[in-house]
Amino acid sequence: MNFTQFILLIVAIMLIIAIFAYVVRIVPQAKSYVVERLGAYHATWGTGVHFVIPFIDNIANKVTLKEVVKDFAPQPVITKDNVTMQIDTVVYFQITDPKLYTYGVVGPITAIENLTATTLRNIIGELELDETLTSRDIINTKMRSILDEATDPWGIKVNRVEVKNIIPPRDIQEAMEKQMRAERERRESILRAEGEKKSAILTAEGEKEAMVLRATAKKEAMIAEAEGQAQATERLYQAQARGIQMIKEANPSKEYMSLKSLEAFEKMSDGQATKLIVPSELQDVATRLASAKEFLSDFGNNK
Numbered sequence: 001m002n003f004t005q006f007i008l009l010i011v012a013i014m015l016i017i018a019i020f021a022y023v024v025r026i027v028p029q030a031k032s033y034v035v036e037r038l039g040a041y042h043a044t045w046g047t048g049v050h051f052v053i054p055f056i057d058n059i060a061n062k063v064t065l066k067e068v069v070k071d072f073a074p075q076p077v078i079t080k081d082n083v084t085m086q087i088d089t090v091v092y093f094q095i096t097d098p099k100l101y102t103y104g105v106v107g108p109i110t111a112i113e114n115l116t117a118t119t120l121r122n123i124i125g126e127l128e129l130d131e132t133l134t135s136r137d138i139i140n141t142k143m144r145s146i147l148d149e150a151t152d153p154w155g156i157k158v159n160r161v162e163v164k165n166i167i168p169p170r171d172i173q174e175a176m177e178k179q180m181r182a183e184r185e186r187r188e189s190i191l192r193a194e195g196e197k198k199s200a201i202l203t204a205e206g207e208k209e210a211m212v213l214r215a216t217a218k219k220e221a222m223i224a225e226a227e228g229q230a231q232a233t234e235r236l237y238q239a240q241a242r243g244i245q246m247i248k249e250a251n252p253s254k255e256y257m258s259l260k261s262l263e264a265f266e267k268m269s270d271g272q273a274t275k276l277i278v279p280s281e282l283q284d285v286a287t288r289l290a291s292a293k294e295f296l297s298d299f300g301n302n303k
Helices: 003-023 098-103 108-124 129-134 136-150 170-250 254-269 280-302
Strands: 024-027 031-037 040-045 048-051 057-064 067-071 075-078 084-095 156-167
Touching: 003 024, 024 031, 031 098, 040 098, 057 098, 067 108, 075 108, 084 108, 084 136, 108 136, 108 156, 136 156
Parallel strands: none
Antiparallel strands: 024 048, 031 040, 031 057, 067 084, 075 084, 084 156
16 A cells, blocks of 8 residues: 555545544433424434434534523612612523424523513512512512413423512612611610519519518517417416415415415505505504514513
């Protein structure tokens, strides 16, 4: 084989490799190819090996079957009470029909973005500012339903729509911040008042319990003192009754009783009383005792 034949062989091999590389197409996982033949839709290739007829078949579009996330720029919207704000959204969608996605609309992503903006304006236009700020779930649900229905002819399924940020005007933000600050201060005042109220109630209850305990202790002390005095009086009376009983059992003479009465009157005379009334019988006994004392005294002196 001469040099010319060798060169021709190399060229032929390279040409075969090039034709084979052009003819054989491998579709990867989660991809789909839309194929046209002579300018018309021919087939949708899934994952695997496929063959293209040179100069006849053409791969019109390579479509991903994964879920796609698109974060669209903030859109100016006007609420029902004429407040203009900026709202940006995130749309999660998936291509379910590569043919419809390829031939259904020009620029599907741009179409979804514009559809999202118009739908958002329509929904927010029916809500006031406060409702817009507190109704994210309602807005998300309505937008997903409307977008999913509108994108069916394009071979797109909208799985989820999320309102990412709601940015009201600066003056509205300042008013909201003041309102939130006032609300926090009001709650703080309420909590402080409730705390003081509970503290006062606990203090009053403590004082009440202390007063009850002091009254109970005083009552018990008075009862104990009264019981002690009653027991002492009772024992005194018992002792007196026992003494009287013993005197009675001893059967004392009349003179002894008179003498005891005189001693009792002598003790009484030692007190602070200014007047003392003595019975006549005791006066006679006293006179006799005095005479007896004088007689004994004279007898002792003479002796």
